[in-house]
Amino acid sequence: MKVNPFKKNIRKIRYFTSYVSLFLMVISVAALGMKGLNMGLDFTGGMVTEVRVDLGLTNGELVDTLAPELGELTTVTHSGEEGRWVIRYPIPDSSIEQSGVELPNIEQLLSGVSNNVEVMSNSMVGSQVGDDLVNQGGLALMISMLTILAYLCFRFEWRLASGSLLALLHDVVLVLGFFAATQMEFNLTVFAAVLAILGYSLNDSIIIADRIRELLVAKQDKPTAEVTDSAVIATFSRTMVTSGTTLITVSALWFMGGNALEGFATAMFIGILSGTWSSISIGTVLPEWLKLQPIHYLPVEIDTAP
Template sequence: MAFRLRLAPEHTNINFFAYQWPMLIGSCIMMLASIALWAVMGLNFGIDFQGGTTIRTESNQPVDVAAYRQALTGLELGDVAITEVFDPTFAEDQFVAQVRIAAQDGAEAVTPETIAQVEAALQGVDPSITFPSVESVGPKVSGELIWSAVLAVLGASGAILVYIWLRFEWQYAVGAVAALVHDIILTIGVFALFQIKFDLAIVAALLTILGYSINDTVVIFDRLRENLIKYKTMPLRDVMNLSANETLSRTLMTTGTTLIALIAMLIFGGDVIRGFVFAITFGIVIGTYSSVYMAKNLVLMIGLDRTEKPKTGTPDDFANIDA
């Protein structure tokens, strides 16, 4: 008989509603605290949202990002991002990088004196380096990026709401989206509390959290719908508990294996991606919690219509769509 790894017993009987109200109240308190932290402390915006200057470099020597960063450390530039640029049209001895420096003290761009210091420091690392272009991004463009990020998150949430509504019923959609809002607000609250840099990479992490969390929620909802057909007379609360227990092993296995990779990246990935990985790690943990406890609990509070419906000609025909 083949060995099968299970992070939970094959048959569990956990009462996920035992602390329904304390958990709901606790989640609401954490959401309010996150909003308060966001309003009072604000977010530590990175270059994408803060504005600044981008210096493009070219050299016939390979780009050494660590050496570039070390050379700029003593200049006290604040938030600096260094990335190597790859393009198939580049010549074999053409190596390009971008040095992005955040604006400081309310200025719209880095001063010419500071740019000259940066160029001199980089030339100390690589005398052959040149600077083909210097571009500045002001607060107006940064504000547009913030608004675009908000629209991206709202648009993704709205699309998920419509999908769950068509895939199941509107009660499921409300519970799922409420759980997603819970995940996003708590994640942003943690970034405000610890003043971790918030840039476009974190927005990408938030969208990843939305997709991961809704995937776990859909698995539980799908099993719930099957069990509602199978156990027509069982109380809704008991059917929900049964469904969550039946999918618990899958939930723990998926979350556990994902966290192994994320924790490794968090420890060994370096400063460049640490904020991005931290956001996804925290979001997956809180997303698993909301999928198991928040989403279905809200559906129970709203209630479901368990009466028999005609096979055709009903608004719920979309519930039979296979996804």
């Protein structure tokens, strides 16, 4: 009988990917510490201008025209109606009026590529609003993590729960580290992707952890490492199908969503990949290191003797 190489080497794969994950976490933390995140206008403040231009203009043409004058952080998104666009760009200083610096003339900048340019609205996002968004975003992330921690502690024994929790931290740190290393813009859509990754990774980890718990009780004479191997193999096809179909959707957003969804799709793509392997590697190896045993899930015998 021919043995499946994957089944034969699953333990080596789990341990190897765990060390790779820890190494990537160290690199990500170092990137965050040295470079930090390149916060977008949602967090730092800036100008938001809605314009109406010729119908034939594309997002790329508008960005190529505006970016040299307004800065590399300039973004252009469709406003919902044909020919209407929302332009976001940084401002030199929050005290523009006091310093005497005039805001760029959007109509004049776009006159070279559009015959008709009409500014529909023009507003400023102050730094105070950005600070509030940072605080609220951090609070949302902390509440999400605490809620997940409470659920894991209720659902699983702490050794098994710790693996799922570390896998969650791994996925978030890798996404943040990638954006810090590449200095891609970190805005509200990327932050929304980070929160979505938490739920996605948690789902994978719970499926595997639940299977480990069942097999620990059913196969009490087997070593924990062997039980874990069986649990990973039993859930592997389901994990690959779920991850594969989700990656197809995210890839469509990546290639067809344009500049507005580039950061979101990038974060989701990295999060799904890291969430898939972290639930198999860190999520299963850490409980073994913490000496998880079948006895931890067996009913406690109560002495009824008088």
